[in-house]
Amino acid sequence: MAAPQTQSKLVRWIDRRLPIFTFLDHELNEYPTPKNLNYWWNFGSLAGIMLTIMIVTGIFLAMEYTPNTNLAFDSVERIMRAVNYGWLIRYIHMNGASFFFIVTYIHIFRGLYYGSYKEPRELLWMLGVVILLCMMATAFMGYVLPWGQMSYWGATVITNLFSAIPLVGNDIVTWLWGGFSVDNPTLNRFYALHYLLPFVILGVVGLHLMALHTHGSNNPLGIDRKGPQDSIPFHPYYTVKDMFGLAVFLIVFAVFVFYFPNALADPQNYIRANPLQTPPEIVPEWYFLPFYAMLRSVPDILFIKAKLAGVIAMFGSIGLLFILPWLDTSPVRSARFRPIYKWVFWLLVIDVLALGMVGAHRPEGMWIVIGRVGTLYYFFHFLILFPLIGIFERPLPLPTSISAAVTKGGGKLAGASAPMEKP
Amino acid sequence: MRRLALVLVGAGLLLAPAAYAQDETAPALPRPGWSFDGPFGTFDRAALQRGFQVYSEVCSNCHSMNLLAYDDLGPDGPGGGLGYTEDEVKAIAAQKQVTDGPNDQGDMFQRPARPSDHFVPPFPNDQANRAAHNGALPPDLSLIVKERAGGLGAMPWLASGPDYVYGILTGFKNPPTGEKMPDNSYYNVDFPGHHIAMPPPLSADVVTYSDGTKATVPQEAHDVVTFLAWAAEPTMEERKRTGAKVLIFLLVLAGILYAAKRKIWADVH
Numbered sequence: 001m002a003a004p005q006t007q008s009k010l011v012r013w014i015d016r017r018l019p020i021f022t023f024l025d026h027e028l029n030e031y032p033t034p035k036n037l038n039y040w041w042n043f044g045s046l047a048g049i050m051l052t053i054m055i056v057t058g059i060f061l062a063m064e065y066t067p068n069t070n071l072a073f074d075s076v077e078r079i080m081r082a083v084n085y086g087w088l089i090r091y092i093h094m095n096g097a098s099f100f101f102i103v104t105y106i107h108i109f110r111g112l113y114y115g116s117y118k119e120p121r122e123l124l125w126m127l128g129v130v131i132l133l134c135m136m137a138t139a140f141m142g143y144v145l146p147w148g149q150m151s152y153w154g155a156t157v158i159t160n161l162f163s164a165i166p167l168v169g170n171d172i173v174t175w176l177w178g179g180f181s182v183d184n185p186t187l188n189r190f191y192a193l194h195y196l197l198p199f200v201i202l203g204v205v206g207l208h209l210m211a212l213h214t215h216g217s218n219n220p221l222g223i224d225r226k227g228p229q230d231s232i233p234f235h236p237y238y239t240v241k242d243m244f245g246l247a248v249f250l251i252v253f254a255v256f257v258f259y260f261p262n263a264l265a266d267p268q269n270y271i272r273a274n275p276l277q278t279p280p281e282i283v284p285e286w287y288f289l290p291f292y293a294m295l296r297s298v299p300d301i302l303f304i305k306a307k308l309a310g311v312i313a314m315f316g317s318i319g320l321l322f323i324l325p326w327l328d329t330s331p332v333r334s335a336r337f338r339p340i341y342k343w344v345f346w347l348l349v350i351d352v353l354a355l356g357m358v359g360a361h362r363p364e365g366m367w368i369v370i371g372r373v374g375t376l377y378y379f380f381h382f383l384i385l386f387p388l389i390g391i392f393e394r395p396l397p398l399p400t401s402i403s404a405a406v407t408k409g410g411g412k413l414a415g416a417s418a419p420m421e422k423p
Numbered sequence: 424m425r426r427l428a429l430v431l432v433g434a435g436l437l438l439a440p441a442a443y444a445q446d447e448t449a450p451a452l453p454r455p456g457w458s459f460d461g462p463f464g465t466f467d468r469a470a471l472q473r474g475f476q477v478y479s480e481v482c483s484n485c486h487s488m489n490l491l492a493y494d495d496l497g498p499d500g501p502g503g504g505l506g507y508t509e510d511e512v513k514a515i516a517a518q519k520q521v522t523d524g525p526n527d528q529g530d531m532f533q534r535p536a537r538p539s540d541h542f543v544p545p546f547p548n549d550q551a552n553r554a555a556h557n558g559a560l561p562p563d564l565s566l567i568v569k570e571r572a573g574g575l576g577a578m579p580w581l582a583s584g585p586d587y588v589y590g591i592l593t594g595f596k597n598p599p600t601g602e603k604m605p606d607n608s609y610y611n612v613d614f615p616g617h618h619i620a621m622p623p624p625l626s627a628d629v630v631t632y633s634d635g636t637k638a639t640v641p642q643e644a645h646d647v648v649t650f651l652a653w654a655a656e657p658t659m660e661e662r663k664r665t666g667a668k669v670l671i672f673l674l675v676l677a678g679i680l681y682a683a684k685r686k687i688w689a690d691v692h
Contacts, residue, residue: 035691077490077566080658081501087658088665236687244684247677254673258666259462260576267574267584270566270655 027213032231033238034219036402040114041217042245043107048205049246050100055198057093058142065145067191069184072147073272091261097139098264099253101287104132113345115333116218122325124211129321131204136288136318138197141190143285148269153282155182155190161295164308181275221405222333223398230402281362289359290352291317294378296363297371313375320382327382329390337396340389344381351377452572452582452590452613455645459652460579462667465660466653468506473632474650475505477643479515480630482564485556485621487544490565491654494538501657505650512538519543557607559620568648569655576656584655585648587613592644595623 007021015021064083066075079086108128111117117125144155159176163169178185216225225231232238256263264286268279284292294317295310304312320327335342351374358371399405458467475496478488496505497512507515516536521543524531536543546552553560568584569575575584582590590613598610598617608618625643632638653659 074490080656081490081495087656087662091662232691237691240680240684240687244677244680247673247680251670251673251677254666254669258662258669260578261662262569262574262576263578267570267572267577270570270574 028235028239029233031213031216031234032225032228033217033234034225034230034402035232035237036219036221036405037217037238037241038220039241039245040106040110040220042242042249043103043110045242046103046246046249047100047107050096050103051198051201051205054093054096054100055202057089057096058195058198060089061093062195065191067145067188069147069187069273072145072187076146088257091257095253095256095261095264097142098285098287099249099256100135101139103249104135105287108132109349111218112348113335114218114220115222115328115330115335117325118328118333119325120215121211121218124208124215125325126322127204127208127211129318131201131208132321133318134197134201134204138194138201139285139287141194141197143269144187144190145194146269147187147273149271149273149277149279150266150269150282152182152273152275153279154284155186157282158284159186161307161311161314164305164311166308218333219402220334220336221399221402222337223402226401226403283360286356286360289357290355291359293355293359293371294375297358297368297375299372313379317378320379324382324386327386329387330393330395331390332395332398337398338389338393339396340393344385344389347377348381351381452586453593454582454586455589455641457583457585457652458649459659462663464663466502467649469634469636470646470649471505471653472507473630473634473636474646474648474653476632477625477630477647478564478650481624481643482647483542484545485552485561486564487546487552488542488565488654489544489563491542492538493536493540493542495657497538502653502660504657505653509538516540556620559607561621564651564654566655568652575652575659585652588651589644589648591619591621592625592647593641 007015011021061079064075064079064086066072076090079090081087083089111125111128140154140158144151159173159182162172162176165172174180176186177183178189216231266283266285271279283289291314295314298306298309298313300306301309330338330341332338335345354370355374355378358367358374361367363371458464458470478486493512493516494500494504494509496507496515497509498504498507499509504512516538519536519540520533521536521540522531523534526532546555549560568588571584572587573581573583577583591611594611594613596610596612598604602610602617604610605618608620609622610617611619625640625647627640628638630638630643636642656662
């Protein structure tokens with residue numbers, strides 16, 4: 001439990017009173033990590049780094065931004081034109097939102113494939129779902145701040161969803177708006193919350209990491225570490241691997257920030273918000289499209305109106321993830337040893353991508369059909385398939401230990417035989 | 424590897440909605456090609472000045488450009504301006520009158536615009552502008568190429584905002600026989616719905632270029648769109664230059680980190 005012996009006197013003096021060095025040593029140098037993690041395990045740390053990038057760029061933007069309906073749009077354009085490197089900071093923040101969601105979605109699907117949500121990591125997973133919800137709220141409110149057409153009309157559509165709640169719905173919407181339409185009070189409170197929520201996320205990330213470090217990372221084989229031969233210290237092995245992954249990720253990110261900065265955004269948000277002119281189509285940011293598709297796909301169900309049913313489906317699609325660890329009845333974590341789930345997993349990926357396409361289209365013709373089938377499948381996947389596959393599937397025999405499986409692969413690098421590894 | 428390919432295809436599908444988000448009824452826009460296209464594209468300075476001339480003499484009679492100030496055109500402007508000297512900028516600004524005040528008598532007064540003033544709009548307010556145009560409001564042009572079609576800095580296979588504005592400026596045609604035209608509207612092949620309230624603004628020799636360039640409609644349109652693209656994002660050149668340096672740095676960094684990773688992991692079995 002002592003700080004590393006080589007430290008200076010000052011470090012030891014501090015550490016005896018405030019053991020931060022011991023803590024870091026414990027969580028980085030001693031923290032045992034499975035030796036077979038593949039590159040899909042990079043996305044957790046990437047998400048953490050994206051959160052940091054968003055908070056830092058966001059604080060600088062906040063220094064120049066004005067949350068007032070008459071000034072917000074111009075203040076953002078002033079950042080783009082007159083503030084030193086304002087264009088850079090804003091484009092990083094704007095594209096950062098998209099890339100934060102990209103890495104988070106990959107991180108989530110990795111968890112789904114390798115069964116990272118199973119015993120004893122249920123709370124770790126649930127905290128992750130809390131982070132996802134906070135991220136969505138933050139991103140939604142952040143998108144309102146530039147006060148462009150999509151900001152305004154997106155805010156109007158999404159806040160109006162709460163009017164679907166029976167009896168008190170309309171009162172709740174008025175309360176959310178702080179008035180009788182999306183207006184200055186709405187913008188002000190969204191700004192305040194957009195500044196607050198990232199720090200809430202930071203706190204939940206702390207808990208997420210605490211839960212992670214209690215049992216350590218899951219791994220591509222999904223079996224527990226049996227002893228020291230199965231693990232390596234986090235530092236330097238995974239710090240250097242994460243750093244390399246980060247550099248590759250930043251290359252992709254930089255290509256978008258510097259060469260396609262508006263590719264992931266709706267051009268119409270460069271039009272100043274105009275409450276008197278509804279845009280021909282109101283489309284959310286791409287990372288909300290699958291959920292938007294579910295919202296629009298659900299028809300009237302018995303006595304439940306389509307609007308309320310859609311809202312229930314949309315929020316239910318994420319709420320479902322909270323009980324995922326108990327829906328999956330299979331004792332085997334990794335899909336690598338689950339011959340049926342291994343394929344069914346990809347159906348979910350295709351389903352979500354298809355729903356994303358549906359969300360980008362007007363609900364007409366075949367898009368309605370695809371949207372309904374896709375929404376139905378999403379719930380069928382988790383509520384019916386997950387429990388049933390666990391019962392009827394016959395898992396392949398698990399390797400006796402991580403180290404045995406890795407050496408058998410013959411690769412020099414740990415995890416080099418993993419099929420999902422990047423080249 | 425197969426899964427990686429699947430994932431890449433998936434990522435492509437994720438980006439696809441941006442392509443589909445375009446108005447599907449809009450016709451294919453002309454793609455004339457721009458000096459500012461591509462990772463190394465810059466604004467053609469001569470085209471910028473000619474385009475500014477077209478804006479000043481033609482467009483600015485109806486369209487404001489509220490986000491721009493006169494000294495943006497000069498050497499201290501974002502992205503180095505249009506190449507005008509400070510004196511030239513002063514002269515350009517001084518051609519316009521702005522209302523200032525109140526002075527120490529409490530009166531508002533007229534004075535020539537200074538470089539620090541924003542572009543003087545053609546009408547004092549939107550209502551006056553609408554009243555002069557049969558109820559239609561000519562949009563502000565500061566960000567027009569960023570807010571139409573794919574905008575600026577979108578995926579290169581999409582028609583961009585500059586393509587759209589160029590299409591509108593060159594797309595006026597006689598309506599097909601039998602087409603019912605509403606009052607005060609003109610037929611334009613590149614306008615969604617084809618009925619546009621703007622009369623054809625450009626014609627051959629509507630401006631006289633001082634550099635001897637022949638003022639055809641496509642030439643004028645190309646020049647003014649180049650100017651509008653600069654106006655919408657004057658920092659674009661700096662963005663691309665910075666991007667090249669950042670990417671070179673990151674590629675080297677990734678290489679070094681990959682080597683470090685190989686070395687550190689060499690003893691793991």
